[in-house]
Amino acid sequence: MYINDKVVEEMTNALKIASDATRIKILSCLLDELDSTKEQSEHLIEKCVNDIALQIGASQSLVSHQLKVLKDGDFIKSRKEGTKIYYSLKDAHVREIISITYEHVLEKFESHD
Amino acid sequence: MYINDKVVEEMTNALKIASDATRIKILSCLLDELDSTKEQSEHLIEKCVNDIALQIGASQSLVSHQLKVLKDGDFIKSRKEGTKIYYSLKDAHVREIISITYEHVLEKFESHD
DNA sequence: ATATTATATGAACAGTTATTCATATTTGCA
DNA sequence: TGCAAATATGAATAACTGTTCATATAATAT
Numbered sequence: 001m002y003i004n005d006k007v008v009e010e011m012t013n014a015l016k017i018a019s020d021a022t023r024i025k026i027l028s029c030l031l032d033e034l035d036s037t038k039e040q041s042e043h044l045i046e047k048c049v050n051d052i053a054l055q056i057g058a059s060q061s062l063v064s065h066q067l068k069v070l071k072d073g074d075f076i077k078s079r080k081e082g083t084k085i086y087y088s089l090k091d092a093h094v095r096e097i098i099s100i101t102y103e104h105v106l107e108k109f110e111s112h113d
Numbered sequence: 114m115y116i117n118d119k120v121v122e123e124m125t126n127a128l129k130i131a132s133d134a135t136r137i138k139i140l141s142c143l144l145d146e147l148d149s150t151k152e153q154s155e156h157l158i159e160k161c162v163n164d165i166a167l168q169i170g171a172s173q174s175l176v177s178h179q180l181k182v183l184k185d186g187d188f189i190k191s192r193k194e195g196t197k198i199y200y201s202l203k204d205a206h207v208r209e210i211i212s213i214t215y216e217h218v219l220e221k222f223e224s225h226d
Numbered sequence: 227a228t229a230t231t232a233t234a235t236g237a238a239c240a241g242t243t244a245t246t247c248a249t250a251t252t253t254g255c256a
Numbered sequence: 257t258g259c260a261a262a263t264a265t266g267a268a269t270a271a272c273t274g275t276t277c278a279t280a281t282a283a284t285a286t
Contacts, residue, residue, distance in 0.1 A: 161232080161233090162232070162233055162234090163231090163232070163233085173232085173233075173234095174233090174235090176233095177232095177233060178234085178235085180233095180234095181234080181235090195232090196230095196233080197231090197233085198232080198233065
C-alpha cells in the first residue's frame with residue numbers, strides 16, 4: 001500500500017502529538033472509559049485547565065502548553081465560559097487511537113511476563 | 114479514567130515508535146490495505162530488508178535500525194530464511210493504529226481545506 | 227578458503243522537544 | 257478603576273532521537 005509523502009507527514013505529526021506522557025494523561029482524563037469491551041459513552045467530558053493540571057499532577061503552564069499542541073493537532077476542542085476554558089476530546093478517532101494503544105500495551109504485558 | 118504511570122509510559126513508548134515517517138512508511142508497506150471500508154485481508158505480507166529499503170527509498174542501514182525499533186516495540190515480527198530475514202506486521206492493533214491515524218488525517222484535510 | 231549477498235551495529239552529529247520560570251493577557255467582580 | 261482568578265506565552269535549557277557513515281557479522285555458493 002503506497003501513501004504519498006504529504007499523508008505520511010500528517011500521520012507522523014498526528015502520532016507525535018499522541019506520543020507524550022503528559023498529553024496521554026490529558027487525553028486519558030478527558031476519556032470516559034478505556035475498556036473497549038464496554039460501550040463507549042456518548043457523554044462529552046469537559047474539563048478546564050486547572051482541573052486537568054490537578055488531576056494529572058502537572059503544572060498549569062505545562063498543561064496549557066500541551067493543550068495548545070493537542071488543539072492544533074485537532075485532538076481536542078475548547079469552549080469558553082467566563083474566565084474558564086473547557087476542553088474535551090474532538091472526535092472518535094482520538095478515542096480509538098488511545099483505546100487501541102491501551103489494548104496493545106496490555107497484550108504486550110501478557111505475552112512478555 | 115485513571116491509568117497508572119507504568120501503563121502511560123508503555124502507551125507513550127508504543128506511540129513514539131509509531132510516530133516517525135520512516136517507520137510509518139515501513140509499516141505502510143507491510144500493510145495490505147489502509148482503506149477500512151474494505152475488508153482487512155488476512156494475508157500476511159512479508160518483506161526483506163532490502164525490498165523495504167527500495168520501496169520506501171531509504172538506506173539499508175536506516176531501515177535496519179528502524180526495523181529493530183519496530184520489533185523491540187512488538188509492532189513487527191521476523192522470520193529467517195537463508196541470508197534473508199522476512200519482516201511482517203505483528204498483530205491487528207498495529208493495523209488499526211495506522212488505519213485510524215490515516216482516517217484521522219483524511220478527516221482533518223476535509224475539515225480544514 | 228574466498229567472495230558475495232543480506233543484515234546488523236556503534237559512534238557521532240544535527241535537529242527537535244518537553245519542561246520550567248517568569249510574565250502577559252483576559253474575564254469577572256467589588 | 258483596581259483586584260483576583262484562569263489561562264496563555266516566550267525564552268532558555270536539558271534531554272532525546274533520527275540519520276549517516278563506516279564497519280561487523282552471518283549465511284551461501286563457487
